[in-house]
Amino acid sequence: MLRVIGNEDTMAKLQFVDFGGMVRTVEAAVGSTAMEAAIKNGIPGIEAECGGACACATCHVYVDDAWQTAVGAPTAMEEDMLDFAYDVRPNSRLSCQIKITDQLDGVILHTPERQA
Amino acid sequence: MTPTISTDALIVGAGPVGLFAVFELGLLDIKTHLVDILPKIGGQCAELYPEKPIYDIPGFPSVTGQGLIDNLLKQIEPFHPEFHLSEMVASVESIGSAEAPLFRVITDAGTVFETKTLVIAAGGGSFQPKKPPIPGIETYEEKSVFYAVRRMEDLRDRDVLIVGGGDSALDWTLNLQKVARRVTLMHRRDEFRAAPHSVEQMRALVAGDQMDLRIGQVTGLGGEGGRLSRAICRGNDGSEFEIVCDAMLPFFGLTMKLGPIADWGLALDENLVPVDTEKFETSTPGIFAIGDINTYPGKLKLILSGFHEGALAAQKVFRYINPDKRLTFQYTTSSSSLQKKLGVSGT
Numbered sequence: 001m002l003r004v005i006g007n008e009d010t011m012a013k014l015q016f017v018d019f020g021g022m023v024r025t026v027e028a029a030v031g032s033t034a035m036e037a038a039i040k041n042g043i044p045g046i047e048a049e050c051g052g053a054c055a056c057a058t059c060h061v062y063v064d065d066a067w068q069t070a071v072g073a074p075t076a077m078e079e080d081m082l083d084f085a086y087d088v089r090p091n092s093r094l095s096c097q098i099k100i101t102d103q104l105d106g107v108i109l110h111t112p113e114r115q116a
Numbered sequence: 117m118t119p120t121i122s123t124d125a126l127i128v129g130a131g132p133v134g135l136f137a138v139f140e141l142g143l144l145d146i147k148t149h150l151v152d153i154l155p156k157i158g159g160q161c162a163e164l165y166p167e168k169p170i171y172d173i174p175g176f177p178s179v180t181g182q183g184l185i186d187n188l189l190k191q192i193e194p195f196h197p198e199f200h201l202s203e204m205v206a207s208v209e210s211i212g213s214a215e216a217p218l219f220r221v222i223t224d225a226g227t228v229f230e231t232k233t234l235v236i237a238a239g240g241g242s243f244q245p246k247k248p249p250i251p252g253i254e255t256y257e258e259k260s261v262f263y264a265v266r267r268m269e270d271l272r273d274r275d276v277l278i279v280g281g282g283d284s285a286l287d288w289t290l291n292l293q294k295v296a297r298r299v300t301l302m303h304r305r306d307e308f309r310a311a312p313h314s315v316e317q318m319r320a321l322v323a324g325d326q327m328d329l330r331i332g333q334v335t336g337l338g339g340e341g342g343r344l345s346r347a348i349c350r351g352n353d354g355s356e357f358e359i360v361c362d363a364m365l366p367f368f369g370l371t372m373k374l375g376p377i378a379d380w381g382l383a384l385d386e387n388l389v390p391v392d393t394e395k396f397e398t399s400t401p402g403i404f405a406i407g408d409i410n411t412y413p414g415k416l417k418l419i420l421s422g423f424h425e426g427a428l429a430a431q432k433v434f435r436y437i438n439p440d441k442r443l444t445f446q447y448t449t450s451s452s453s454l455q456k457k458l459g460v461s462g463t
Contacts, residue, residue, distance in 0.1 A: 049240070049372060053165040057369070080309040083281045084369040086248050087333065088304050090352075114249045 012105040016043045017064075019113040028100045034109060035059040035096035045111030052096040057084035058115040059095040064108035071098060071107065087112060118227060123149045124437045126221055126231040127197075128205050128377075131159020133407030133422030134237035135188040140430035141235075142195030143446075143454055146437060149231075150197055151223055153204040153242045153375075158185035160239055163370065174420055184419075194459045200227055204242055208234065208380040210400065217402025217436060233433045236389060236398070236405040237422070240372035248279070248366050250334055260344035261337075261364045265292070273297045277347055277359055279334055280367030286310035288365060290317055293327050300328040300359055302349065330359065337364070377409075385411055395432035396425045402436060404429040 010030040014037050017023050028037035038046040038059070047058035054077060063071045068091055074082060078097045082088050095109065125141050127134045130152035138148045156162055161170075161181035169178045179187070203223040212218030212232070221229040245263035247253065253261055265271070265288060276296040278289050281303040287310075293299045301318065308315045321327045336348035338358075347359045374387045382389055383399035388411035391397060396404050406429055407422030415421070434443050448454050455461060 050160075050164045053168050055164040055168075056371070058371070079305070079307070083304065083309060084246065086368070087335075 010102065012100050012102065012107075014038075014100070014104075015106070015108045016045075016061075017108060017110045018045055019111065030100050030102060032100055033096050034061070034098040034100060034107075035094070037100070038095060043111070045115065046095060047115045048096060054078060054081050054094060054097055057081050057094060060085040060088075060112055060115055061093055061095045061098075062089060062110040062112065063091045063093055063098075064110060065091065067104075067107050067109075070103050085112075086114070120228045120230050121149060123147060123229060123231045125149075125233045125235060125433055126151065126219075126229050127235045127237055128152075129159060129237035129239055129407070129409075130154075130157045130199060130201070131237060131239050131407065132161055132184055132188055132419050133239070133426055134159070134235070135185070135192055136423045137235055137237055137406060137426035137430065138192040138195055138197045139188075140427045141433060142192065142197075143448070143457060144430055144434045144443070145457070146430070146433060148195070148197045149200065149229065151200045151203050151205050151221075151227075153202065153244075155202045157189065157199060157201070158182065160372075161185050163243060170419070172418060172420065194457060200225075203227060204375065206376055208403075210381075210402075212402070214401040216439075217400075219402065232402065232437055234403045235426075235429060235433070236377065236403065236409055237407045237426070238377060239408045241377065241387070241409070242373060242375040243370040244373045244375065245366075246368040246371045248334070248368055250337060252337055255342050256337060256339065256344050256364070259342040260339065260362060261366070263366065265365065268292065268295055271296055271363055274363045275361045276300070277302060277334075277361035277364045278367070279303070279364065281305070281308045281310065282367060282369070283310045283314065284367040285365075286314040286318055288367070289327070290314060290321075292365075293321060296363075298327065300330060300361065302330045302332060302334065302347075302359070304331070304333050304352070306331050330357075332357070334364075334366075391425075394428065396429040397432060404433065 011027045014028050015023055015025050026037050026041040035048050049058045050056035078094050124146045125148045127150045130150045141148050162185050166182035203225045206224045207222045209220045211220050219231050219234050272295045275298050276292050277300045278285050279302045289301045322329045332349045332351040334347045335350050339345040344362050349357050389398050389405035391405050391410045393412050396406050398405050406425035408417045446454050
């Protein structure tokens with residue numbers, strides 16, 4: 001059996017901008033979610049209470065205007081869950097439902113003042 | 117006044133770890149009562165991810181949250197645990213000694229237990245209604261802002277604003293519409309997760325001018341001395357408007373909070389309960405903590421860790437309850453006495 005040595009995942013850069021405007025840049029493996037990258041890197045403002053099951057709305061982010069098309073719109077299930085978030089805007093997403101792709105390298109996500 | 121329930125072990129939390137503790141205690145002939153704040157059994161598995169597959173339960177390549185709970189319920193059936201649902205343990209008072217612990221435990225529904233041991237399997241704490249972070253909302257809570265309806269009469273002839281789009285929001289809209297002076301339902305979009313039948317009823321009431329539906333979000337509250345007089349709202353087009361109301365009911369789902377456990381006199385470490393790794397006992401002899409709620413060096417918040425912790429805690433619970441009895445370690449595969457308890461016959 002051939003064993004893959006090391007981590008050969010392709011990485012993408014993600015920028016989290018907090019409520020005060022501070023930018024934190026982290027790396028995320030393609031195929032992982034923005035929420036996972038946030039939790040791994042201790043990004044403040046992302047709680048992810050349910051651990052990524054799209055069941056709590058505590059990983060709410062605002063997608064930067066320039067990236068809205070690339071990131072895309074929430075699914076119906078995610079829309080339902082966004083009802084539990086506070087100050088929902090047209091660019092609101094749950095970061096556990098944003099899958100990182102090559103196209104999202106450099107994506108900018110704004111974290112809200114507070115998760116509800 | 118309901119009579120005090122005497123028991124050997126009281127488990128706080130009916131999630132997977134609390135349920136498996138029933139099994140481990142049951143094998144040692146210890147009868148259990150369980151208290152859970154949710155109206156249903158299963159904790160986070162049932163509330164947060166009933167349909168999500170879990171891949172790290174030993175022996176189950178994949179099982180859903182609800183599937184795991186159903187299986188655990190089947191597994192503990194022989195031990196007839198008694199459930200006290202929709203109740204939260206409000207207070208724990210030690211009335212025994214370190215050698216012979218005894219606790220008086222009272223729930224928010226007034227149920228009183230006298231238990232020799234207490235097993236906290238409360239996961240992330242208790243599920244409580246989410247409070248929307250509207251500036252100053254605390255000053256109105258209990259007078260004008262309510263997260264649950266205890267008595268409908270309290271809302272009679274009031275102007276009630278209900279916020280949300282799920283079943284709780286729609287059910288209370290339909291119920292309170294009958295007693296309130298006027299009900300306004302506000303939701304951030306003109307689509308509702310609630311049961312289609314309730315949504316239809318709501319739309320019919322709106323069409324008949326018997327209630328109002330507004331699309332938007334509440335951004336501020338106005339009033340005096342905790343008495344609400346209006347909600348300041350923002351529509352999806354950014355426009356600001358006000359809704360006249362003297363009661364508001366936000367329904368934004370549930371979140372987990374440590375809750376009253378913080379007041380039980382236990383040593384805490386950042387909202388977790390430190391335990392030893394031999395007995396999973398807390399700083400108070402006779403009170404144990406298993407599953408996500410506890411912490412110790414190397415702790416992993418996995419369901420399987422909680423199962424292990426429950427098995428070890430059960431051994432010490434047995435020693436408190438039967439100080440003079442010898443505890444013989446037995447396997448369910450071969451012990452005829454264990455098989456008898458499980459209601460299965462050996463081969």
